[in-house]
Amino acid sequence: MEQQYAIEMRDITKTFGSVVANNKVNLQVRQGEILALLGENGCGKTTLMNMLSGIYKPDSGSIFVDGEEVSINSPEDSKRLGIGMVHQHFKLVDVFSAADNIWMGKEQSGFVLNNKRYSDIEDIAHKFGFDIDPRKKVYNMAVSEKQTLEIIKVLYYGAKTIILDEPTAVLTVQEIEKLFNVLRRMKEEGHSIIIITHKLNEVLEISDRVAILRKGEYITTVNTAETNEQELTEWMVGRKIDLNIDRPVVEKTRPLLEVRDLTIKNDEGAIAIDNVNFYIRGGEILGVAGIAGCGQKELCEAIVGLRPIVSGQMIHKGDNIVGLPPKTILEKGISMSFIPEDRLGMGLAPSMSITDNMLLKCYRDSFGPFVDRKAGREAAQQVIENLEVVTPSTETPVRRLSGGNVQKVLLGREIKAGPNVIITAYPVRGLDINSSYAIYNILNEQKLGGVGILFVGEDLDVMMALCDKILVLCHGKVMGVVHAHKTSKEELGLMMTGALDLNGKYEDKPVGIARDTLFGENNGEEE
Numbered sequence: 001m002e003q004q005y006a007i008e009m010r011d012i013t014k015t016f017g018s019v020v021a022n023n024k025v026n027l028q029v030r031q032g033e034i035l036a037l038l039g040e041n042g043c044g045k046t047t048l049m050n051m052l053s054g055i056y057k058p059d060s061g062s063i064f065v066d067g068e069e070v071s072i073n074s075p076e077d078s079k080r081l082g083i084g085m086v087h088q089h090f091k092l093v094d095v096f097s098a099a100d101n102i103w104m105g106k107e108q109s110g111f112v113l114n115n116k117r118y119s120d121i122e123d124i125a126h127k128f129g130f131d132i133d134p135r136k137k138v139y140n141m142a143v144s145e146k147q148t149l150e151i152i153k154v155l156y157y158g159a160k161t162i163i164l165d166e167p168t169a170v171l172t173v174q175e176i177e178k179l180f181n182v183l184r185r186m187k188e189e190g191h192s193i194i195i196i197t198h199k200l201n202e203v204l205e206i207s208d209r210v211a212i213l214r215k216g217e218y219i220t221t222v223n224t225a226e227t228n229e230q231e232l233t234e235w236m237v238g239r240k241i242d243l244n245i246d247r248p249v250v251e252k253t254r255p256l257l258e259v260r261d262l263t264i265k266n267d268e269g270a271i272a273i274d275n276v277n278f279y280i281r282g283g284e285i286l287g288v289a290g291i292a293g294c295g296q297k298e299l300c301e302a303i304v305g306l307r308p309i310v311s312g313q314m315i316h317k318g319d320n321i322v323g324l325p326p327k328t329i330l331e332k333g334i335s336m337s338f339i340p341e342d343r344l345g346m347g348l349a350p351s352m353s354i355t356d357n358m359l360l361k362c363y364r365d366s367f368g369p370f371v372d373r374k375a376g377r378e379a380a381q382q383v384i385e386n387l388e389v390v391t392p393s394t395e396t397p398v399r400r401l402s403g404g405n406v407q408k409v410l411l412g413r414e415i416k417a418g419p420n421v422i423i424t425a426y427p428v429r430g431l432d433i434n435s436s437y438a439i440y441n442i443l444n445e446q447k448l449g450g451v452g453i454l455f456v457g458e459d460l461d462v463m464m465a466l467c468d469k470i471l472v473l474c475h476g477k478v479m480g481v482v483h484a485h486k487t488s489k490e491e492l493g494l495m496m497t498g499a500l501d502l503n504g505k506y507e508d509k510p511v512g513i514a515r516d517t518l519f520g521e522n523n524g525e526e527e
Helices: 045-052 075-080 098-103 118-126 141-154 175-188 198-204 229-239 294-304 326-331 343-347 355-358 373-387 403-416 433-448 458-468 489-496
Strands: 005-016 019-029 034-038 059-066 068-070 083-086 161-165 192-196 210-216 219-223 255-265 272-282 284-287 311-316 336-339 419-427 452-456 469-474 475-483
Touching: 005 045, 005 452, 019 045, 019 118, 034 045, 045 083, 045 161, 045 192, 075 083, 098 118, 098 141, 118 141, 118 175, 141 161, 141 175, 141 326, 161 175, 175 192, 210 229, 219 229, 229 433, 255 294, 255 433, 255 452, 272 284, 272 294, 272 452, 272 469, 272 475, 284 458, 284 489, 294 419, 294 452, 336 403, 343 403, 355 373, 355 403, 403 433, 419 433, 433 452, 433 458, 452 469, 458 489, 469 489, 475 489
Parallel strands: 019 219, 034 192, 034 210, 083 161, 161 192, 284 452, 284 469, 336 419, 419 452
Antiparallel strands: 005 019, 005 059, 059 068, 210 219, 255 272, 255 311, 469 475
16 A cells, blocks of 8 residues: 655646755655755755745646655745745744734735734743744844744744744754754654755764755655764765865964954844954965854954954054955955855845846946946856856846855855955855865865964864864854864863853853953964
């Protein structure tokens, strides 16, 4: 007897112009299981799930829910069939409360809001172990709270199959563990869960089975307990990949940029970075580690001039560049490129084409009133070819690209500007393993060319393999600067929580670095 699946997709094909996003893809999801959907950026994972959620309609193929063939023409059809999707970019109204974001989609809700909506949402949250205030406004929520709200929203409308698109991309380690506990509880309640992620360690930890796509085609589905990272990588990419990250040795140069006694406030007016000292040296990657929200974002924005500095100095060749306009800084011989964590909100203009986003970096160099779009188009084509960006053309709006391809466009544009200092925050967040290693190689190429790189990351294994030194922040203070090859995750973890200071002493609170240990020839450390 043929097994009945909660969801089954047979020979699903979807094209966008000349681009084949899905080609005769087959997928089966059992009731009460967590299925990981794995593949490189642009391989069609999100497109396939968007057909389940009613955003797209397949060009051909069949979809079955609980053994019966169905037609999904809209999100309403999907909701009626018990399918809910939590998108990578949340679909929430910022000025509404958590409860009102859920309630506004209720059919025939009437003109008068019912206070029972608060208790209904609290009941769902308590059942699955969520922690959320239904009266809290979305604009006051952290990313993890917004994601929680999106999951509660699909549960409220009776979803039995839940799709999560890159759910851990912007979460801390602690928030990821909390989310996984919730997913396990949902599984126990009989929900089927499809999770799209690039993080192989998470795939092995949370899923029961793994379905793999490659270049829009279905490759295989395997039991998680019977596979490993290397095998999954080979299926995903189609060839063997060396999972070791290179750390080339470059002859040391004098610091390109020295940060002295820097103090910065966050958006709420509280101290985000407190009297921080370090330097960025040419041919060196300096990692910045810390628990999310400990000042990394504010530090990056202040260095590139996007956030005011309360006090302190940034020294280049003896000159303090704090407060100087970017053009003046460039004239002094320092060219900085910034790769922010918010790719579409801060890094790129989502409604503009790849070509126009390339021109944003250099349009001031044009002579006369007209911009040379031919040069921008050539630059876009070069980035597409070098970084293997999956796109129909150079004129495709950036918002239509997958998250990984968006990141490639941003990184390609910033590298093409020829910087001598790169400030990058979470550059491989949301990228598949093949694209991530391509990014690591690009950063190493820049390092070999004498560029100084500040690398803000969240994966400590990657930081210890890629970076030369790691600066550790805790509550906005520097806990120490350590050689990456001489430290451990345990030591970094103790420093990130404020339990270990620079000299290896255990303290009750964070301790900053003494100024005289930072600006010596060896950064206060044994070489």
